[in-house]
Amino acid sequence: MSLQTRDTLHEGLAMRGGSPRVLLTGALLLLAVLAPYALYPVFLMKVLCFALFACAFNLLIGFAGLLSFGHAAFFGGAAYVAAHVVKEWGWAPEAGLLAATAAAGAMGLVFGLLAIRRQGIYFAMITLALSQMIFFLALQLPFTHGEDGIQAVPRGHLFGLFDLSQPLTMYYTVLAIFLGGFALIWRAVHSPFGQVLKAIRENEPRAVSLGYRTERYKLLAFVLSASLAGLAGGTKALVFQLASLTDVTWQMSGEVVLMTLLGGMGTLLGPVVGAALVVTLESYLASTSLPVPVVIGAIFVVCVLLFRRGIVGELLHRLPGTGRPRADRPRTGS
């Protein structure tokens, strides 16, 4: 059972293998390099952190058909780890990020081992419940400092060389981290491993009967996704010099679902677009009197009812020659 998604091999960037794709990639990169001269670096870094988070989440939902409703545990949990080792133990930022990624990966292994025992909505509920456990731990454990969170985390010097307290240096570091993560996901999706994931998404029993040990693939995808979500969370802790409860709430898990859904599940660029939109919207709403959750919830409802392909998915669907129209998959067994 999986959400309706697009076949990225052919449609992910729409222009695979052609020079237009190279052009597009180049243009986007140039845009990313120049962006901090036009927009606030902190805002851009927030977008990039959430974009990586959403891409990591999308690896599961879009390519393996697994809806994790507990990804905040990895994102926020890793943020605490990064903040703690950097602030309290004086680790270098790169070491802090590694620790955050590793911690999230380890958490992902435990969550994954439990959650892949069930499918579909149960998978979602189990990940949700486990992440809520992390929330309560974050609330109670002494090192997370409860409601205050870990504040005033020093950004430090990357590799002892680059002073991350400089906004631009921090920005390019975050951009590099994002690009690295994105490239890793791109690689994974286009590898034989990614193919097996897609086979599982389309029809798990068939994948099993073909001799694939699907649990292993699902678990590996889960750990990879969790690690990258952790990397994103750790980076966010450095950027904002803060790790707080907000990032481990289940609403945060829902937010990353929304970013991915809005941008387009199963498309590579969709989560990036979705993250940028949601972050922009939230910073805009912060200056108005409109209640953020209501707007976010309304977008959720509209997306689910009318716009299940998401923005990038819809674009690809409408672009001529990028794919055949595919009706929503009818539900199996009623």
Place this chain on the structure above:
Amino acid sequence: MSQLLGIPPQALFGQLLLGLINGSFYALLSLGLAVIFGMLNVVNMAHGALYMVGAFVAWLLLTYAGVGYWGALVLAPLAVGLVGLALERTLLRRLYKVDHLYGLLLTFGLALIFEGAFRHHYGVSGQPYPIPDLLKGGTNLGFMYLPTYRGWVVAASLLVCLGTWFAIERTKLGAYLRAATENPTLVQAFGINVPVMVSLTYGFGVALAGLAGVLAAPIYQVSPMMGSNLIIVVFAVVVIGGMGSILGAIVTGLGLGLLEGLTKVFYPEASNIVVFVIMAVVLMVKPAGLFGRER
């Protein structure tokens, strides 16, 4: 006998009572979730928000219309049930032909809207709701003091749970419900209006949540986020019990409430997470849940 395992019995039984009360809410909420899930295949993420709406309707009735607890006990679940009917008819219905996960996402969005809107209007702080006169006071049972209202909550929840169980397992209407849960198409082909049954089921399921909200109002304060974290625990309860059985949902709910109470006595730090730990253990031992059937 003044000490039990080094714990004064007053404290022990007090916590057990608290656990039983929480368990009653778990049972009422997971029962509604299970009924809805069985019929609609929707994990109703809005369940916690509608529990909160139930409590708020009671509070609003009291504050603005002078309708007291007993009136609210009838009107609030009715109002929440009607909201549920409207949601099913206008929104959820459109998703039955696509993957079930979309139902979960839709109701999550609804939960955000409800909770966000109430928080916007009423702030995060709770509104007190008085215990009705009839249920004030308490009884000294010798080994513990039993506040009347808390006893009432446990008794009323149990009664409603068992009534629901009876209605589903022992009546003709319940037979329709069970049959439609198994094979809605065939039930339709026998001349039963299944879409209407589906709407009513959702309405009834969320009305149970609304009822739990009214019962909870005098114990906890009425606040916009009162259902937000509670519902996740209820999801864990549902995973532990398995969705298959009505009685299972009730027993698991009560049992886990008690267990949480015991944890508060012996190892308070773990009381928030004990349910999740049990969920993990159950998943390792019996993935389908204690009362569930693998499917």
Place this chain on the structure above:
Amino acid sequence: MPDGMRKTTAGTGTAMLDITDLHGFYGESHVLHGVNIDVRQGEVVTLLGRNGAGKTSTMRAIMGIMGKRTGSIRFQGHELIGMAPHRIPRLGIGYVPEERGIFSSLSVDENLALPPVVKEGGMTVPQIHALFPNLKGRGATQGTRLSGGEQQMLAIGRILRTGAGLILLDEPTEGLAPVIIEQIGVAVRALKQRGFTILLVEQNFRFAATIADRHYVMEEGHVVDMIPNDQLHANMDKLHTYLGV
């Protein structure tokens, strides 16, 4: 309840069910391509054909439980296409699905009592027990714990309670032992004698020959032939070709 009229030849009597140019779809796939069938009051009519010929789909189209339908299905003057699915059985059509459709969460008694009574004159539970003695005394048993044959009897029995005059029987003998098939045959003949009109889907052509008045042969979503039962022997070769036996 019709009173024991028996028709053995085509062309006489009132058409109770009249299907004209019926097309049916499951999502994108077009499964019925212009089906024409009529069933007269009191008749037993079978739909023969290979797997996938559209027999079950025709039944589902009559009951309104398939995606899209076009054409016309008239039952006692009522047009069924466009009618809400839950109203169709209320006109007096009973459906015994393939795989029997016994509910595992219901007891035998509950299964028996489930379909609402839609017309007067349905059989009483003692009458059903007399027809299917195996069901007697099993009321509290879980429906799916019955044997396959007993489940089939239960599936037929519960429809007889409703007072429906037309019964759609989808492969009642599938997967059953010969002795049980014999029992089902006796029951179906008894129903015919009581005046029920029956549309029967059968793979077991020998079984069909013992009870039917006429046979429609379906291939690739439409009717290719109609053979009255008394001309069956003359058409054996043709039939063998159709059914590929």
